[in-house]
Amino acid sequence: MPIQIPPPANGSTNKGADTELRVAVVGNPNAGKTTLFNALTGLRQKVGNYPGVTVDRKEGAFTFGKTAFRLIDLPGAYSLTATSDDERIVRDMLLGLLGDESPGDIVLAVVDAANLDRELFIVTQILDLEIPTVVALTMNDLATGQGRRVDPKHLQQHLGIPVVEVVAPHNKGITDLKQALLDVAGQPAAAPPWSIGDKVLGAVDTLADELQKHHPGAANTRRQLAVQLLLYPDLEHPLMSLPGIADLATKLRGGLEGEGVEWRQAEAQGRYKWISEAAGGARDAARDYRPNLSDRVDQVLTHPVWGLVVFIAVMAVVFQSIFTWAGPLMDGIDSFFGWLGGLIEGAMPAGPLRGLIVDGVLAGVGGVLIFLPQILLLFLFIAILEDVGYMARAAFLMNRHMRRAGLHGRSFIPMLSGFACSIPGIMAARTIPDRRDKLVTMLVVPLISCSARLPVYALMIAAFIPALPIFGGFKHFTLQGVVLLTAYMISIAAAITMAFVFRKTLFRGETKPFLLELPSYKRPDWRTVLNAMWERGKLFVTQAGTIILAINIILWFLLTFPVDKAVTTEFSGQRTIAQANLSGTELTDRLAEIDSQESSALLRASFAGRLGRVIEPAIEPLGFDWRIGVGIIGSLAAREVFISTLAVIYGIGEEEDTPLVQKIQAEFGPLTGISIIIFFILSCQCLATVAVMRREAGGIKWALFLYGYMTILAYIASLVFYQAAIRIWPELI
């Protein structure tokens, strides 16, 4: 991205009729920004992405009087010296480094009264930029309950800008806030009189003068940039690459150190000194400490034993919801699309167009929407846990355990979701702040055995593993159950191992320090929760869904075409003979058998069938033949399609006497069956997962890497197992 020095900070001077004002909504995480944003904009919102990063860009609008306000809900940020993608967006927006996007006409700073001092840090940085600003004071009711009520008028006097107390969930103060935004337009804020110290100030001015040579921008913005470049040398900053800047900054720091100046502390010390006066005196939070309700609840919820018990219970509910409660909804969607497909089949003549509509488009759309119940439920729970304040406690409890595997504490929920489906699991990784931790989590979640793998495991286990009781005559605990459990354990072990390997190789580097705020507990705002759930579902359908649909249509094409005329002619002849010689149930059975055999022959002649024969030499060492190869190709649409594809290949119809289990027992041996299980444990046989990965990781590179490494891992594991097993147990081939 080209480096730009920001233009002068602007403010609209036109407060008259038919004006549009652009408002950037800024504040610390958990300050109540989104709740306030939702209260101001209602349903008039749209969500997108900032270019180059997977950070949500949320815009909304409202009209007040004759003025239209366009709001941008920026990600939560503690400071303009950014340490994450989210904070970089805030920094770049307000300092005018975000391409063509200006800082906005007004800044709406959302401040949590219960954490006033800390929340004012970023407000003082914003005021230094002299952009017209309004403070919305949230959670003053919570602060009052804790005996720390904030007087908005006192704060307003010190900050020199409007401070409006709001209770967004109850829409209190919203009208006053809108009025304040209208009043403040075009009136630059006055920078607060905090001091960085003479010597540091001199160094900042020198650097700011150097910055001016590259572009004459607003002096206040240049000074803010100079502070960041001088006092925070380890931060990634787009302006550090400007000629001469890095060297000058290093030289100036050296000079300050030579004079014994503690430059690292300068900004924080100066701002907090002023903040402590503005926030109502030198009250010392640590010395005046009294446990509040959140502290008392945390005695249990962060307890190493009881906290874990509660955590497991909460996770069990989440897991149950996406594994079981979503089931009826998913079955409903499946039934609906099955019914609709039947309706269209009845109304249209047989042919490629009907096939495309029913088996391509309808199956594809159904294949996308069927994930919605799980995604909506998962994100409903995540939104509730986040809004209540419990998610931070979960990360607090799990961090120590997850860190051993090179994962973040917040990786637990995505991985748990993976037992139901990888797609919501990958999407849930958005809550992980560090990009490396996020990517590692997204790359290992698909290794967790999802519900779609279960039919494959179940079929192979039923075919090749005897139901021998493990504990004497206790028939409910059998070898089959042990093998199934082992499959799940292998998947968990693989996920943890690969996370460890990725942290040591591709994502190596020192683990970021764990630093997490535990917000006060509060009641969830249902509007915010439902909105978050809805937005996530909508994003999945519109962005990943289109790709999944396209993949389904392509796979339908590969499995259907070309249609071998010789096959259709031959089986047509067999139907004619059967109709001439048979009647009643005998005719019905025979026609069903002919249909199954014809489907099998057509599949063999299709592109997928030919591809299966092409890849056969490569998969033979795994114990697979071309028919299993076709099944693997078909299962790219969804893992459970492997079963239905095998059924078609082996000519298993509804009326067929020999079920699929017995058929595959006749076609291949137990070692092949176990090799298939191992392959499906470790492979990414779900292009829908790859499509979602592409979106969430911000590009095709990591999606292709995911598919590639899992395919290689599965191939090697199956190969090693099968080749060793046929030598050890040749009688089981």
Add this chain to the structure above:
Amino acid sequence: MWWRRHNTHSDRQGRGRGQGSGEGRGRGNGRGHGKGRCHCRRNGNRGHTLKSCRCLEPVTIRRIDACIPCASRLRELGIIEGGAVMVLKHSDPLLILAQDSRIAIDLRTAAGIEIDPGADD
């Protein structure tokens, strides 16, 4: 305005502090703690740290080790030299109270925050 020339705590610190600290060793040689070699005291007796102090006892921060990767973020969150904090829970991660906020920090970071136990400002 913040760029007005006032004496501040950090200016006064520069005129006499840093004895025995990493910054003190760096004094006069022009090298900072940006990218490059770190001159902080990493080994040896660093005195009391947040990791070792008692629960529910307010303490004053004396120094934040410059080699801690998140040192600047700690200061932005109100965990600053001369400021008071309190350990609420000795766990992994550690739970502390700073500027009315409950913040969890890993033990390695906590070990890099030196304190004056029981000292007043």
